[in-house]
Amino acid sequence: MKQTELKQEVYDLNPSYNKFINVIADTQENLSLICFLGAGTSISQGYKNWNGYVQDLIQYWKSHLQDIINKDTLHQKVRAADLKSLDWLNEKSGFDNKRKVDLVHHLIREYSKPKEENKKVWDTIYHKHVNDFEKLYFLETDPINSANDTIDQLLCLSALFITTNYDDQIEKSFRKFFHSEPNTLNDINELKKRKLTDRSIFHLHGTPKRQDVLLVSSSNSYNKLYSNNEYKKKIIEQIEEQKSTVLMFVGSSLQEEEILNLFNFNSPKLQKFALMQYRPDMGSDQAQLVHDYYKTERDIDIIWYGKQYNDLPNFLAILNQDVQEQLKARNAFVPAEAILNDIKSANYSALDEHITRAIKNNENFVDQCFANNLDEKAVEILLGNESFVNKLLYGYRFINFFKEVNKLYDKLSNSTITKLIKIIEQMPGIQGEYSIVQILSKYSEVLNSKQKLNYLLKNASKFLFRAYNPSLLSNTAERNLWLLCNLAKPNSFFSLLNILNDGDNKKIVFRMSSNELHKLLSILNKDKFMHYANFNEIIDDERYHALFLLIKEKRLLYYHRFPVYFYQNKLIQRFLINLKLKNELPESISVNKLIKNIDYSDKLLGKETNQFVKKYSNKHYKNNFYIDGWGPVEISDVPDKPFFEVTPLNTEEAVESLILNLTKIINNKPTIDGKSMQGQQNALIITLNNKKEWDNFATNNILLLSKLINDTTLLKNYNFVINKMFLEGLKFNYIKDDLLNNYLAMIFNDPNFALGYSNREILDFIVKSRKVSQRKLLYDYLFNQIFPNKLNFHSDAIQGMIVVSGFLLIVISTQKLMNTIL
Incomplete structure (x- = not known):
């Protein structure tokens, strides 16, 4: 059928087709599509259906049981009775396919039994051979048709690909299109350590690339996967973390209850679609019945892709074309x-x-x-x-x-x-958005004055903090709010003093209400440590210096006379004492109230209080009774020390002991005698990361690195040590590509962390490495797991991209361009 004819047929069969295109176009803009690929996507290449696979599996083992036998196995010959049992299983048993596979695996396990009872050896032999047929058939044998137009068309979409197929045809198409290795998860167990990202390939039922892979084909393996709530929870977590909004089934008959139940979780944001063949034996009534059932009972919208199985790749080509047209129209x-x-x-x-x-x-x-x-x-x-x-x-x-x-x-x-x-x-927060402050003020009018102030401090502060023109605020209450916001926390790169003395801001008088004054004093009370400082240290904090000058210049006022509780605040007392001693105290401030509310027994009121008491109070204390609680002192440089001594890793037990100690001290705070995490990391590097230790104990150093990088908490807390040891290990050629690959996989679980300053040196080293294999590992992660629109542009990840030899920026830009093109 010509593409134009198929397109018309698709429109006729699917009244909601345009809505479907809009939904898929949305996913291409926010990378939120999941494509679930069933067996139907591989049948065109000559792979057999489920029944054919199980028949061939049984036939294979009829002639390959002898492959399991070796000098250490209990069985030294194949028994004719077992071959007869396999024939019976294939032709007359009446068991379903999953149970047939269970029985085949049972027979393989019997032939794997060692002469001497040893479960570990038994398991090793079994796992070595149990997936021999699948490895040969799905990975090592070329399919009848090498091309897979369905998968090729699907890869034109930005999506996370989940498949129950054992073959690696998605990976092959990926390499053909992108000339790089995809981020492939070979079974459900890899989901514990790895993250799903756009264009990841996740083999839900496994693929036989490793001996210990969980290949889901038997009743036993189905139960392991689908009866484990932790597996389902992990899948749901990753789908939600990926912010996926659409799940599209392709090549699936939607008849496996386990699959349908796996994706049947409460997520109002996840829309589900299934591309299905409008079979020749269907009429409109039957099609409507199927459509209504899946929509009502499974919340899946059926999209009919055509009346022939071979229409599927052509439908996907039309889909891609329509999606691109939609995106172009949106971007016009x-x-x-x-x-x-x-x-x-x-x-x-x-x-x-x-x-x-x-x-x-x-x-x-x-x-x-x-x-x-x-x-x-x-x-x-x-x-x-x-x-x-x-x-x-x-x-x-x-x-x-x-x-x-x-x-x-x-x-x-x-x-x-x-x-x-x-x-x-x-x-x-957006500095200076005063219209928003006024909107919030109007909204909070229904609250009492105290509630309104608390509401505005909570919600309007982010628009007033570091805002430069408080004179533009419309009333006294809003200007008082501005002052409270900017006194509440330190203002880096912002001079509160300069702002208050700039232009029309000089004219502002902050006349406080009772609630506002209480809030001001509560802000001052939060920093009790500062109450007892040397006065020069106090006004060294620009917030307190500004408040000191506002009082001096009569720009901080109360709607009547300042109340008693104003004079009871220790920081206010320090301000007023110093102003009085300089004869700069405003007339509106009562010296008598100040004198009456000072706690004269408090020795840490500052040295200047000695002069004040002598001059204005009848209290009699010995000379120089009052002192500064703290102030400038000479502090000698104390080198950072470790919490515990680090010794060479001469045994595996030493590695285990070190890991245990490193875990214990993660939350330790620096001690007064100079022990700190920095000191511990320095000790690790000095003791372990030198040529002598690598030459003598490389195996144990590598074991230490493996344990550190496979524990997320240890990885992030000892990132500095890990990177330094990786640099030395790579320089001395002790670290192989598989450990480097594992390390990159772990850090790129969090792209912002991976591209942060702390990893710049190691990434720069890999970029400049003479070993192509090392550079390729890094480039694959950059292409497959870094997307600019998902990076935190307020983190150092962006600077990390730019700095590492200038190369990462090129890679990211290339990736972004490819996303646009595809």
């Missing part, structure tokens, strides 16, 4: 005039579409279109637009939008206000 340029016209003409459906496209294209004129143009309905539409809301939640500035919302606030519906406030509360 939207002029500012279109958005302005939508708003002015109240064409809200067009506004919704145009905003989505403009946001996805990162057009910088969107917010300009809102200035003096929005009405309450347009605000409602924008707050319901997922793309626009996501931009808000990522912290993009839309100053004009919030200005217009602030003006329209009283006209907005309750539901719109609720949605607006929920978004604002979840937004990250």
